[in-house]
Amino acid sequence: MVRSSVTQQRVIALQTLAKIVTKAWCGEFVDFVKGNLLQNLVDAGLPVMLRLSLDEPVEAVSLATIQCLGSLLVEVHVEDLMDIVACTWCGLSVPSLQVMVSTDDTGNEDSKRQTDFEVIQQDLISGLLQMDLLPRLRYLLEVFHLPPSVVISVLQILTRIGRHSTEAACKIVDCSRLLDTIVSQFLPCSWKSPDVWPVKDVYGMPCSHAVKLICVLCAAGRNLAAKLMSMGSVVNALMRYISQQPSQMGLPDTEALLLSMHSYRTLQSCITYGIASHCVSDLYPILMQRMLELNPLLSQLLPMPGSESHRVSASLVYLYCPILGLMESCVHVGAVSPDQLQSQKNDTEEQLATPSISWHQVMCLLDPIKLAVKSLGQRLIHQDFEKLQDGTVVLLCGCLFNVLAAYYSHFASITLSVNVVDCLSELEDLVQTVLLLVIQGPLLTESVKLMISTCTSSCSSAYYRLLSQISVGILPSLLASPVVPPAFELLHAQQWLGFHSFVAAVCRLSFHIVQVHRGCSLKVSQTICSVQSVIEYLKLQLHSHPAAMMAPDKRLVLRIRYLLVKVFLQACETKGDGSLSHLISLYHTTALNLLAKLQSGDEYLVYHLISDVIFRMEFFEISDDIASLVADLVDLSVGSMPPQPITISRDRRLSEAKPLLTDSIENLPGIRQLSLASLVKSVGQNRIDQSRGLIFGCPFEVMSQILPSNQEVIMTEDWMFHPIVSVHNKAMKAVGDVALSEDVVAVCHTLRLLLLLERLRPKAVHRVSATTRFTRLMCVFLASSNLFLDDVVHVYMTALLRCYTRPEILHQIDFNESIPGVLSFYDLYSAVLSQYSAVSYGDPLFGCFLLLPLQQRFSCHLRRAVWGEHASVLRSLAIPLSQIPVPVDNFLCPPETDVELLNLYSTMLFTGGIRFVIWSTNNYLILIIYVGSSGVL
Numbered sequence: 001m002v003r004s005s006v007t008q009q010r011v012i013a014l015q016t017l018a019k020i021v022t023k024a025w026c027g028e029f030v031d032f033v034k035g036n037l038l039q040n041l042v043d044a045g046l047p048v049m050l051r052l053s054l055d056e057p058v059e060a061v062s063l064a065t066i067q068c069l070g071s072l073l074v075e076v077h078v079e080d081l082m083d084i085v086a087c088t089w090c091g092l093s094v095p096s097l098q099v100m101v102s103t104d105d106t107g108n109e110d111s112k113r114q115t116d117f118e119v120i121q122q123d124l125i126s127g128l129l130q131m132d133l134l135p136r137l138r139y140l141l142e143v144f145h146l147p148p149s150v151v152i153s154v155l156q157i158l159t160r161i162g163r164h165s166t167e168a169a170c171k172i173v174d175c176s177r178l179l180d181t182i183v184s185q186f187l188p189c190s191w192k193s194p195d196v197w198p199v200k201d202v203y204g205m206p207c208s209h210a211v212k213l214i215c216v217l218c219a220a221g222r223n224l225a226a227k228l229m230s231m232g233s234v235v236n237a238l239m240r241y242i243s244q245q246p247s248q249m250g251l252p253d254t255e256a257l258l259l260s261m262h263s264y265r266t267l268q269s270c271i272t273y274g275i276a277s278h279c280v281s282d283l284y285p286i287l288m289q290r291m292l293e294l295n296p297l298l299s300q301l302l303p304m305p306g307s308e309s310h311r312v313s314a315s316l317v318y319l320y321c322p323i324l325g326l327m328e329s330c331v332h333v334g335a336v337s338p339d340q341l342q343s344q345k346n347d348t349e350e351q352l353a354t355p356s357i358s359w360h361q362v363m364c365l366l367d368p369i370k371l372a373v374k375s376l377g378q379r380l381i382h383q384d385f386e387k388l389q390d391g392t393v394v395l396l397c398g399c400l401f402n403v404l405a406a407y408y409s410h411f412a413s414i415t416l417s418v419n420v421v422d423c424l425s426e427l428e429d430l431v432q433t434v435l436l437l438v439i440q441g442p443l444l445t446e447s448v449k450l451m452i453s454t455c456t457s458s459c460s461s462a463y464y465r466l467l468s469q470i471s472v473g474i475l476p477s478l479l480a481s482p483v484v485p486p487a488f489e490l491l492h493a494q495q496w497l498g499f500h501s502f503v504a505a506v507c508r509l510s511f512h513i514v515q516v517h518r519g520c521s522l523k524v525s526q527t528i529c530s531v532q533s534v535i536e537y538l539k540l541q542l543h544s545h546p547a548a549m550m551a552p553d554k555r556l557v558l559r560i561r562y563l564l565v566k567v568f569l570q571a572c573e574t575k576g577d578g579s580l581s582h583l584i585s586l587y588h589t590t591a592l593n594l595l596a597k598l599q600s601g602d603e604y605l606v607y608h609l610i611s612d613v614i615f616r617m618e619f620f621e622i623s624d625d626i627a628s629l630v631a632d633l634v635d636l637s638v639g640s641m642p643p644q645p646i647t648i649s650r651d652r653r654l655s656e657a658k659p660l661l662t663d664s665i666e667n668l669p670g671i672r673q674l675s676l677a678s679l680v681k682s683v684g685q686n687r688i689d690q691s692r693g694l695i696f697g698c699p700f701e702v703m704s705q706i707l708p709s710n711q712e713v714i715m716t717e718d719w720m721f722h723p724i725v726s727v728h729n730k731a732m733k734a735v736g737d738v739a740l741s742e743d744v745v746a747v748c749h750t751l752r753l754l755l756l757l758e759r760l761r762p763k764a765v766h767r768v769s770a771t772t773r774f775t776r777l778m779c780v781f782l783a784s785s786n787l788f789l790d791d792v793v794h795v796y797m798t799a800l801l802r803c804y805t806r807p808e809i810l811h812q813i814d815f816n817e818s819i820p821g822v823l824s825f826y827d828l829y830s831a832v833l834s835q836y837s838a839v840s841y842g843d844p845l846f847g848c849f850l851l852l853p854l855q856q857r858f859s860c861h862l863r864r865a866v867w868g869e870h871a872s873v874l875r876s877l878a879i880p881l882s883q884i885p886v887p888v889d890n891f892l893c894p895p896e897t898d899v900e901l902l903n904l905y906s907t908m909l910f911t912g913g914i915r916f917v918i919w920s921t922n923n924y925l926i927l928i929i930y931v932g933s934s935g936v937l
Contacts, residue, residue: 001013002017014053018070018071019071021041021068021072041072042072043121048116053065066137066140067150073124073157083318084497085553086265087318087321087325087501088501092268092272092325093219093601093705093707095555096164096709097160098126121474129168134161134172135176135178138177152209155207156209163706169220169706170220182210183237184233186205206241206251208258211237211266214266215265215266219269219704220705220706221704222273222704226275235276238263242263246260253313257316264323265322265326267326268322268325268326271699272329272332272697272705274336274355274699274700281357287327288364292368294369294372294400295368295375297316298372298376298396300312302376302380302393304382318395321396330365332696332698333699336700337413363418370404373401374430378433385442388443390494391494391496392498393498394501395494395501398504399505401505404509405508405511406697408515409512409696424516428517439528444534446533504559514570525570526574529587530579530583538587538590555601559602561594562594564590588614588619589764592614595610595719596715596717596767599707600708600714603683603690606679610675615672617665617668620668622661622665636660636798636799664753667752671753674723674749675753678722678726679715682715683714689701717767718820720754721750721768721776723746727743728780728782728783731782731784744787744790748790748793748796751792751793755796769812769819771815775825777800778849780793782832788843801845801848801885802885805885805886813852815853829865833850836873836877840876842878844879844883847876847877847878850873851877851891854866856893857894860898863898863901864900864901867904867905867908874908
């Protein structure tokens with residue numbers, strides 16, 4: 001019907017498609033339609049058909065097409081959730097929605113020859129932009145007098161395109177007359193209030209969706225924000241919407257509140273870059289008035305016992321969240337000293353204007369916030385927790401805490417402007433009257449318990465099925481999960497975000513307070529780390545299914561765990577009674593797991609974890625109760641110590657097993673330096689600096705608030721093997737075959753780290769399959785002809801081989817599974833066999849690595865490679881049965897059934913390929929048993 005020549009049929013078909021797509025996004029067809037309905041529609045060419053329908057001269061067809069395209073591109077419920085995400089810590093920094101397309105060898109010239117349909121098959125937004133969607137939308141807005149619903153659809157489509165990437169946002173700004181039309185028609189400074197709502201014509205009326213579009217474009221990059229703020233009409237409109245109370249705008253209550261909220265958020269986005277700071281000075285009386293309204297608002301939201309309760313709209317609460325977000329950005333900008341500004345000007349060629357926000361203005365605006373926070377302690381502990389479960393009040397409390405956290409984070413740089421003694425007294429009072437009441441009371445405990453309940457409820461198979469059927473690969477969702485999990489019984493997404501934001505704000509404020517006043521560490525940091533619900537939450541994150549990370553905002557979850565690790569580190573640095581020693585393993589393992597989960601945009605968090613947390617010696621302390629962990633290492637140590645008999649006493653075995661782990665711990669500074677160098681090499685120092693600017697609010701270091709894709713992680717699960725892989729890859733490209741000294745050091749440090757993790761932090765590596773771990777170690781033999789002969793490398797390779805041949809790990813090895821970075825294990829194994837023939841000199845350790853894939857439960861192709869193509873290795877593969885790390889039965893059971901392999905055994909035996917048992921006892925035993933059982937002898 002969409003291709004019908006009858007206009008009415010085409011309009012009806014497009015309207016029906018729009019409703020189908022909208023319901024599909026909500027998951028209403030999951031139980032009735034097999035497969036992914038949305039993906040099937042896209043694959044069938046729906047986007048191309050819609051784009052062509054936009055060019056129809058019939059207005060009714062164009063209007064129906066816009067609504068259908070909007071239903072495909074825009075997830076309305078996700079956009080609503082993003083308004084709440086923006087209220088959280090670093091909430092304006094959102095992931096890019098650009099699909100990562102792998103580049104091939106054809107080069108850029110071939111990619112330019114791609115048709116529109118081919119581009120759409122890779123990235124839907126990029127394909128529509130290539131098909132000149134923006135000029136067509138501008139024409140429809142400018143020439144046609146579109147109905148209100150269609151205007152909103154156009155603005156929502158443009159907002160979705162602006163979230164795609166900085167490049168897409170630039171195309172919107174650069175599109176001729178598009179922004180001018182939107183600003184003049186939907187961002188007026190004066191308008192006539194109609195008598196009847198809803199209106200039939202929104203032209204000449206302020207539209208909150210237009211303000212949100214400007215906000216998204218400002219967040220896309222510093223230069224875009226500067227360009228938009230240079231348009232006087234945009235600045236005047238924002239000032240107009242902020243300076244007037246929503247109730248006095250002559251608009252519906254919801255629209256007026258959204259208009260004010262997005263206006264504050266747009267200004268906050270610009271202040272984050274240090275741009276448009278003069279607007280804050282101009283709006284200073286208005287902002288001060290809003291701050292003075294905070295305490296009365298809290299008294300209505302959180303009435304004391306005996307006080308009259310008042311019903312407050314949740315929309316009004318959400319209005320104050322962006323106001324407090326603006327205050328937080330103002331604190332960061334006001335704390336910039338002239339020396340810092342001059343240093344930044346020297347480091348960049350960009351002309352940076354001196355911010356007009358003074359620290360005195362910031363201090364005056366903070367006074368009402370401090371007063372409001374001081375009243376929170378008593379108000380919160382007297383509230384019934386059920387009244388707080390909607391998440392709005394705790395979200396507002398989190399915003400208040402975030403403003404104070406930003407203030408105290410700059411305390412070291414503004415000590416000349418404050419009375420230090422009075423400030424420390426103020427901190428002690430804040431801790432005693434607010435923080436301790438929150439931390440020690442039921443609020444923090446219940447908040448974390450609710451986080452645990454939402455985390456476990458998202459692990460259902462039904463939720464996974466729902467996710468798989470309402471996703472489109474070429475149209476990524478803005479959030480980590482595109483829908484609210486149906487298993488969320490008690491909490492909805494706004495509740496999830498509210499309580500997670502509150503816990504993050506409490507941890508953040510606690511950390512910065514203790515940084516200023518170390519005397520509060522015992523009261524604050526150690527108390528937070530010892531909360532039982534926090535301990536249970538961290539244990540759940542370590543053991544739960546990956547679905548536990550399917551949350552509305554995955555980055556917020558990871559940052560909470562990072563903050564908890566920072567608070568624990570702070571508590572450990574304070575001399576206490578050692579009451580937290582039993583939690584070292586939990587928090588250290590949490591930090592190790594974070595390295596493989598933090599996403600692009602949080603590079604500085606990874607840098608800080610590696611620099612200050614992961615490789616601290618006190619976190620790897622060896623206690624006297626580890627005999628069971630190191631019993632198989634008693635004959636290994638660094639140096640020339642010969643192998644010791646296994647029959648020596650337990651005490652002596654323990655004392656001689658420690659040196660290997662002790663050597664690893666003593667080399668932790670070198671391992672740390674290697675890991676930092678590897679991180680800087682892989683991501684670049686520039687990305688680390690930009691990440692630091694976003695997290696700490698350094699205004700002149702922030703270039704864009706669009707982060708890389710939600711699907712990108714900074715370090716993979718097997719990050720601990722990266723130096724070995726790097727040395728191996730370099731060796732494959734090098735001309736020489738001798739390992740360089742720096743390569744030897746890198747491999748030695750990597751092996752030391754692996755042994756520490758395998759023995760002391762096994763949970764940190766359990767997500768890396770045993771097959772991958774063993775395969776990565778095999779790369780050491782391919783790195784050079786002499787690397788495995790180094791004394792340190794040899795002894796640690798021996799120790800790790802014993803780790804991977806323990807029964808609980810050995811049975812997990814499966815060489816048929818997919819190994820990251822390895823296209824075919826057979827090809828890798830063949831290369832290792834060739835290397836063994838060339839350089840091994842019959843080394844028993846090298847031989848043991850060759851024997852492991854020859855077990856009967858693995859593919860017969862691996863055994864054929866040894867007994868057929870690489871039979872020459874058998875003469876030097878002389879390993880006594882006592883030195884083989886796995887039971888001999890593994891090479892004999894189950895019985896061999898491959899005829900070709902049995903023939904190779906017979907040929908090898910009768911031709912004298914293996915003539916003496918002393919040469920290769922294990923292989924000779926295999927020949928005798930299998931050839932004898934086949935009836936040949």
